[in-house]
Amino acid sequence: MSPAEHAPLPHPYSALTPDVVQDALASVGLWGDGRLAALSSYENRVYQVHLESPIQGHEQVVVKFYRPGRWSDAQIAEEHAFSAELAAAEVPVVAPLALDGQTMHRFGGFVFAVSPRRGGRRPDLEDFDVLEWIGRFLARIHTVGEAARFVHRPSLDAETFLREPRDWLLEHGAVAPEVRSAWTRVLDEALTLIESHPALRAEGAATDGIRRLWLHGDCHPGNVLWTPEGEAGAGPHFVDLDDARAGPAVQDLWMLLSGERRQQTQQLGALIDGYEQFRPFDRRELALIEPLRTLRLIHYSAWIARRWDDPAFPINFPWFGGRDFWQGQVDLLTDQIEAMQAAPLTV
Numbered sequence: 001m002s003p004a005e006h007a008p009l010p011h012p013y014s015a016l017t018p019d020v021v022q023d024a025l026a027s028v029g030l031w032g033d034g035r036l037a038a039l040s041s042y043e044n045r046v047y048q049v050h051l052e053s054p055i056q057g058h059e060q061v062v063v064k065f066y067r068p069g070r071w072s073d074a075q076i077a078e079e080h081a082f083s084a085e086l087a088a089a090e091v092p093v094v095a096p097l098a099l100d101g102q103t104m105h106r107f108g109g110f111v112f113a114v115s116p117r118r119g120g121r122r123p124d125l126e127d128f129d130v131l132e133w134i135g136r137f138l139a140r141i142h143t144v145g146e147a148a149r150f151v152h153r154p155s156l157d158a159e160t161f162l163r164e165p166r167d168w169l170l171e172h173g174a175v176a177p178e179v180r181s182a183w184t185r186v187l188d189e190a191l192t193l194i195e196s197h198p199a200l201r202a203e204g205a206a207t208d209g210i211r212r213l214w215l216h217g218d219c220h221p222g223n224v225l226w227t228p229e230g231e232a233g234a235g236p237h238f239v240d241l242d243d244a245r246a247g248p249a250v251q252d253l254w255m256l257l258s259g260e261r262r263q264q265t266q267q268l269g270a271l272i273d274g275y276e277q278f279r280p281f282d283r284r285e286l287a288l289i290e291p292l293r294t295l296r297l298i299h300y301s302a303w304i305a306r307r308w309d310d311p312a313f314p315i316n317f318p319w320f321g322g323r324d325f326w327q328g329q330v331d332l333l334t335d336q337i338e339a340m341q342a343a344p345l346t347v
Contacts (some may be wrong), residue, residue: 024107028099060117074152092237104169120225130271135274156247157200161295165302175303176326186333193340194291217243219252250285263299287344294336
């Protein structure tokens with residue numbers, strides 16, 4: 001059964017009205033002046049709020065209400081602790097504010113956090129100087145991430161990003177029946193190729209020596225905000241560590257690549273040039289780029305299907321769930337199998 005065929009059910013976010021947002025802020029001693037804007041976020045609900053009085057020097061804050069049931073308190077606490085460690089190391093991340101000694105708060109059945117509002121634009125990833133700058137800070141993120149371990153958060157591996165999502169999709173009848181066999185077949189073939197890389201196996205102790213670090217985890221261009229040179233805080237700063245987890249370092253680089261192979265090679269070279277000003281980069285990880293892209297593709301389908309009871313998802317993903325979508329996934333996975341069998345990028 002397609003997710004679109006399920007009867008709509010009330011979703012917890014339906015109770016998150018503007019008044020509840022303002023009351024949640026008031027519960028931690030912050031008072032909005034009435035100006036509130038919803039920011040783009042499918043996974044959580046995020047709002048920019050103007051305050052009547054500044055807090056820790058900030059006249060505007062961003063409040064994030066975590067999706068109920070996604071992360072445990074311990075997993076959210078690990079995200080906040082990682083953010084704080086990065087900020088302490090002067091890595092430009094937007095970390096939650098500590099209010100009365102706490103960064104995680106509760107109101108109306110929601111867990112929420114308050115962060116300073118930071119402006120910025122999408123980075124120009126055609127500019128190699130920009131990529132090199134980003135690469136330097138990614139290396140600094142990984143230097144901090146190398147020194148600690150997530151206890152409660154899952155790792156990025158074939159178990160969490162392929163096997164479990166695959167099983168959920170099949171058990172819930174989310175894959176169109178007409179292409180279910182073909183989808184399962186190409187998925188099994190992809191899994192074999194992915195698990196040929198020890199760094200992506202569930203057991204985690206990579207026999208190839210590739211290490212797992214704490215990562216940003218979702219370092220696509222939308223999560224890197226750029227301030228031009230000549231302005232205060234020039235350069236990149238990183239937002240939304242909601243998907244922080246342990247994995248290979250290249251996970252935080254490959255989503256910044258685009259275009260044909262030659263263009264990706266040039267972009268990757270600039271990123272690594274910056275990265276290696278602070279720490280070495282293991283070139284063997286370049287062979288993980290296409291397997292990681294494949295894992296993200298599968299995880300993404302399950303992510304949408306799991307959230308179909310959230311009214312925002314049918315509105316924003318109307319193409320999801322039918323035969324054409326799943327046939328498209330078979331075709332994409334077939335292409336990814338070819339890409340995983342091809343020679344990796346080199347720099």
